[in-house]
Amino acid sequence: MTQSPERPSTAELLAFALELADAADAVTMRHYRGGGEAWRKHDGSLVTLADTETESMLRARIAARFPADRILGEEEGLTLPAMPMDPSSSEASPSQWVLDPVDGTHNFARGIPVWATLIACERDGRVEVGVVSAPAMGMRWWAARGLGAHRREALTGVEERIHVSDRANLEDAQVLYGSYTLTLGSWGGRVEELLRGSWRQRGFGDFWQHCLVAEGAAEVALEGEIKPWDIAAVQVIVEEAGGRLTDIEGSSRLDAGHSITTNSALHELVLRTLSGDA
Incomplete structure (x- = not known):
């Protein structure tokens, strides 16, 4: 697919981020508790095949859909777009996708279900869309500017808007x-x-x-x-x-x-x- 000449709406970015999360879940759950190897990076933190494979897949899908966007990820760092933005485009500035393929890799490697794929899109200097998908917990949270924050529980299928507490002490x-x-x-x-x-x-x-x-x-x-x-x-x-x-x-x-x-x-x-x- 090629990038639309029009600036994608916040709702469109969110829909795409949720599609990415679905694809990420399929990769991470295939590796989870599969006995795969984990190795240490230079900073001492762990990385698994699920981390690297998931990030590579997400990058490929983003580049195919939005080739002018930048991508920042935990495993591969920052990559600039293969196709520079057209100066005549209505896009005020290139978007940047920020990816953590497996947040909680140490939990993932030890078989603890508290881990998630984190997908965000920054536009005009602030995060516009965010998705947190924790398939082993059966939970997903997401939000987009002006559209509220939500969660869905896989076991019940219940989807609801969420709010912080009002405790002030x-x-x-x-x-x-x-x-x-x-x-x-x-x-x-x-x-x-x-x-x-x-x-x-x-x-x-x-x-x-x-x-x-x-x-x-x-x-x-x-x-x-x-x-x-x-x-x-x-x-x-x-x-x-x-x-x-x-x-x-x-x-x-x-x-x-x-x-x-x-x-x-x-x-x-x-x-x-x-x-x-x-």
Whole structure:
């Protein structure tokens, strides 16, 4: 297929991202618990054949549908379009797809079902569409700007719009985090104060903690070390559900190397606590 001369709508981008997620599920589930080899990358993290095969497949489909778009992925990095954008096109700037073929690779490799494929599309400097597909959990979350955030449970087939909680007191809040050591070592060691002041603390980590905030099951999710492909898809889901995902300065960005997700009601308090200004 060739790229349409018209700028695709947000709804069209979302529909395509959901198609990509279906295709990714077929690849990842074929490898899951299949005894495939996992090896270590230069940074010490694991990678499996499911990671590399899924990302390659997604890249091929995106390039075929939108050849002028950039693609950033965990396994292959940034690739520029094979076909530069036509200057006369109505596209204000090239879109960029951000891919994490298997978020939670360590879980995947150990047979733990908490992993997902993350697919996002950035346009005009912000994430427009995000899909989180967790087939082993039987769950999928997605969102698009102006179209709300949603989830679907495969077992029941129930599809519903999701919203963050309205809990505004830390002592009533459930706080989630990724790596315990990385989280405690971040933000000047002030995370412990936040955890101790909250109602409940759990180390769910990865995509799931952000989605739990988006659907109102938790209020705060902390990532002490993060890459853009880890949070691009969940950022728009959280924001369309009424929450916030920012850096310590309160900026909505993907390249800060850390992230703070909340239900909005607690965001300023969390930022002040982690900054030492509470």
